[in-house]
Amino acid sequence: xxxxxxxxxxxxxxxxxxxxxxxxxxxxxxxxxxxxxxxxxxxxxxxxxxxxxxxxxxxxxxxxxxxxxxxxxxxxxxxxxxxxxxxxxxxxxxxxxxxxxxxxxxxxxxxxxxxxxxxxxxxxxxxxxxxxxxxxxxxxxxxxxxxxxxxxxxxxxxxxxxxxxxxxxxxxxxxxxxxxxxxxxxxxxxxxxxxxxxxxxxxxxxxxxxxxxxxxxxxxxxxxxxxxxxxxxxxxxxxxxxxxxxxxxxxxxxxxxxxx
Amino acid sequence: xxxxxxxxxxxxxxxxxxxxxxxxxxxxxxxxxxxxxxxxxxxxxxxxxxxxxxxxxxxxxxxxxxxxxxxxxxxxxxxxxxxxxxxxxxxxxxxxxxxxxxxxxxxxxxxxxxxxxxxxxxxxxxxxxxxxxxxxxxxxxxxxxxxxxxxxxxxxxxxxxxxxxxxxxxxxxxxxxxxxxxxxxxxxxxxxxxxxxxxxxxxxxxxxxxxxxxxxxxxxxxxxxxxxxxxxxxxxxxxxxxxxxxxxxxxxxxxxxxxxxxxxxxxxxxxxxxxxxxxxxxxxxxxxxxxx
Numbered sequence: 001x002x003x004x005x006x007x008x009x010x011x012x013x014x015x016x017x018x019x020x021x022x023x024x025x026x027x028x029x030x031x032x033x034x035x036x037x038x039x040x041x042x043x044x045x046x047x048x049x050x051x052x053x054x055x056x057x058x059x060x061x062x063x064x065x066x067x068x069x070x071x072x073x074x075x076x077x078x079x080x081x082x083x084x085x086x087x088x089x090x091x092x093x094x095x096x097x098x099x100x101x102x103x104x105x106x107x108x109x110x111x112x113x114x115x116x117x118x119x120x121x122x123x124x125x126x127x128x129x130x131x132x133x134x135x136x137x138x139x140x141x142x143x144x145x146x147x148x149x150x151x152x153x154x155x156x157x158x159x160x161x162x163x164x165x166x167x168x169x170x171x172x173x174x175x176x177x178x179x180x181x182x183x184x185x186x187x188x189x190x191x192x193x194x195x196x197x198x199x200x201x202x203x204x205x206x207x208x209x210x211x212x213x214x215x216x217x218x219x220x221x222x223x224x225x226x227x228x229x230x231x232x233x234x235x236x237x238x239x240x241x242x243x244x245x246x247x248x249x250x251x252x253x254x255x256x257x258x259x260x
Numbered sequence: 261x262x263x264x265x266x267x268x269x270x271x272x273x274x275x276x277x278x279x280x281x282x283x284x285x286x287x288x289x290x291x292x293x294x295x296x297x298x299x300x301x302x303x304x305x306x307x308x309x310x311x312x313x314x315x316x317x318x319x320x321x322x323x324x325x326x327x328x329x330x331x332x333x334x335x336x337x338x339x340x341x342x343x344x345x346x347x348x349x350x351x352x353x354x355x356x357x358x359x360x361x362x363x364x365x366x367x368x369x370x371x372x373x374x375x376x377x378x379x380x381x382x383x384x385x386x387x388x389x390x391x392x393x394x395x396x397x398x399x400x401x402x403x404x405x406x407x408x409x410x411x412x413x414x415x416x417x418x419x420x421x422x423x424x425x426x427x428x429x430x431x432x433x434x435x436x437x438x439x440x441x442x443x444x445x446x447x448x449x450x451x452x453x454x455x456x457x458x459x460x461x462x463x464x465x466x467x468x469x470x471x472x473x474x475x476x477x478x479x480x481x482x483x484x485x486x487x488x489x490x491x492x493x494x495x496x497x498x499x500x501x502x503x504x505x506x507x508x509x510x511x512x513x514x515x516x517x518x519x520x521x522x523x524x525x526x527x528x529x530x531x532x533x534x535x536x537x538x539x540x541x542x543x544x545x546x547x548x549x550x551x552x
Contacts, residue, residue, distance in 0.1 A: 054438060056434070056437075076437045076438065077437050077440050077441060077442045077443075078440075080437070080438055080439060080440035081440045085438070085439075086438055088434075088435065088438075092432050092434050092435035092438075093432070093435065094427070094428055094431040094432055094435065094436075095431065095432070096427070096431050096546075097427065097428075097431065101424060101427075104424065105424060105425070105428050105436070105439055105441075106439055108421060108424070108425065108439065108440075108441075109439055109440040111421070125420070125421065129419075129421070169439070170438075173439065173440070
């Protein structure tokens with residue numbers, strides 16, 4: 001019996017912008033119920049890798065498999081419908097909408113009623129909508145403590161809260177794989193602690209996570225496995241002990257203070 | 261005299277609002293400033309005329325057919341042209357919308373010629389007088405129709421799933437894609453709705469005036485309405501429509517004698533210039549801020 005099956009498998013992908021090699025052969029794997037981190041210096045190609053998985057970029061070569069399916073040639077919205085959700089590094093929230101509307105749009109992916117059905121079966125559609133709201137309030141808002149902000153416009157809320165809403169929206173889609181792109185960047189230590197706890201809770205719900213983060217305490221504490229990339233290439237991978245002991249990783253990214 | 265001009269202004273303004281709404285919808289969904297809106301109004305009226313006079317069936321069958329054809333036209337325009345114009349310069353997009361405008365006007369001339377047609381009576385008779393002043397029923401119907409449609413829109417965008425998704429695409433396309441929303445479908449839908457609204461506006465205008473090629477000129481008249489209200493604001497389109505409608509109507513009555521005809525059309529552009537000097541984003545438009 002295999003210990004845990006592969007959920008996401010990125011196999012030797014390449015991406016160029018013009019003549020610039022952004023990704024030059026990155027491979028990684030996320031297994032079921034695993035929290036995998038992707039780390040590396042700025043410009044190493046971490047966010048580009050995510051954008052390739054989510055199909056925002058078309059890769060030049062290589063393959064991407066999710067849940068046994070080759071998703072290399074899918075369109076970005078189709079990838080989302082395979083239950084891969086992501087948060088964004090630079091907060092791509094719907095700024096003109098309320099917190100509830102933002103999170104609801106995340107959950108909409110699971111209620112795909114058509115245009116006509118939405119217009120004609122108004123009653124049924126409304127019932128669906130009510131159930132959706134209950135789910136959001138009970139499951140998502142209570143997890144992130146967002147209930148009191150539900151009708152506030154997200155543009156008016158502080159940065160730390162917006163970061164949470166971004167994760168909440170991604171989680172509302174009930175993903176199999178949640179990709180978090182620097183969830184604690186720019187946050188103070190209290191906020192970082194809160195988000196760390198939230199991520200732990202998400203893990204308890206058996207959702208696999210691919211995490212990009214520069215906060216090494218966070219990464220080392222909660223990751224099952226870590227991939228290190230630099231200049232669009234894999235440098236090392238393994239558990240936090242293995243990675244922190246790797247001389248290449250120390251040289252390129254972690255610095256001497258991590259040697260002990 | 262004043263009351264009559266005011267009422268005529270409100271009625272015309274409500275039609276302006278409706279047509280402006282079509283432009284706002286497309287701008288919100290895809291950042292395209294649609295200069296072909298006037299041509300869509302015209303072709304919508306012609307299509308309705310052709311269907312209503314050509315098919316021997318009651319209005320409750322023919323009108324939905326005409327509406328359906330208009331929606332189809334919108335989808336075809338988006339699917340064949342604008343789907344391939346993402347990331348293209350704004351000025352190029354504007355030129356394309358002008359091109360569509362010429363294409364539609366040319367086709368209309370080819371099919372129906374340059375004659376005036378009197379539109380069949382499709383609105384029920386209704387007589388109304390206020391304080392001894394008789395108000396033309398067409399005005400009342402345009403007002404009622406416009407109001408009902410505007411309220412429906414507001415509810416649609418606030419409460420329906422599709423409406424919420426359309427707003428999501430308009431607000432942040434990248435994020436909406438990552439939530440599994442197909443942005444092309446939503447933009448297609450906004451073109452369909454926009455064409456339907458244009459057709460309704462066109463039918464009302466053809467009832468007020470005559471059915472001829474001149475109907476497409478409404479696009480230029482409505483442009484100040486959209487700029488006045490703010491390109492991305494539905495409520496702005498509505499209020500802008502009323503303001504331009506009423507001011508145009510009043511100036512036609514009170515200044516028309518001094519300066520000759522068509523002064524109402526000049527007034528709306530004078531207002532536009534003043535507004536743009538004071539508020540470059542319109543009365544209700546979103547101010548774009550660049551964050552570094």
